[in-house]
Amino acid sequence: MKITPVHESILLVGLSDYIHMGDFPFRVLGRGYKSDKPLPEGVREQSIHVIRDLLEAGLIEAGMPAYRDIDFAKWNFPVEEIVNRIETEWDQLGHEPLVGDIVWFRLTPLGEKVAREIELREQGSDTEE
Numbered sequence: 001m002k003i004t005p006v007h008e009s010i011l012l013v014g015l016s017d018y019i020h021m022g023d024f025p026f027r028v029l030g031r032g033y034k035s036d037k038p039l040p041e042g043v044r045e046q047s048i049h050v051i052r053d054l055l056e057a058g059l060i061e062a063g064m065p066a067y068r069d070i071d072f073a074k075w076n077f078p079v080e081e082i083v084n085r086i087e088t089e090w091d092q093l094g095h096e097p098l099v100g101d102i103v104w105f106r107l108t109p110l111g112e113k114v115a116r117e118i119e120l121r122e123q124g125s126d127t128e129e
Contacts, residue, residue: 001053003114009051010121011059011115014107018065018072021086021097021104024050039096048083051105059111062086062103072106121126 001007005018008083009027024047025039055058062082075082082103089102107115 001057005049006046006050007054007059008118010054011107011111012118014060014066014105014111015115015119019060019105019107020099021090021102022099024048037096044090048087049071051086052079052083054105054111055082057110058108059114060105061108062105065104065106072104 003011006027010023013023013027025043028043028046028050029040045095051060055062056079060075061072063072068073075085076086086102090097093101
């Protein structure tokens with residue numbers, strides 16, 4: 001998998017918080033979007049593609065965030081089942097994904113390592129200018 005700027009921006013979100021479904025179209029578009037308006041053509045497909053890439057590469061995992069005494073409740077399904085479930089539930093939403101819709105993601109240890117490398121690289125390029 002080639003890590004694109006969209007992949008990188010998602011990974012950087014995961015350094016400080018869980019990643020939610022709305023983060024994907026937001027990052028694909030490179031700007032905000034209104035959940036009551038349809039996404040531009042191709043944004044949903046690109047979002048799903050980024051999710052699949054990051055799951056398959058072992059950089060993120062899907063599940064539900066910690067609640068009371070339960071840590072992150074990871075979805076222990078094959079990637080294709082996770083993606084199919086996301087697509088099905090997205091179809092049933094009746095709006096574009098918002099915080100708390102469908103599923104959450106967190107970085108795996110490998111994802112955190114890659115995100116830290118991206119962060120360091122970006123910090124280095126900021127100081128070089």
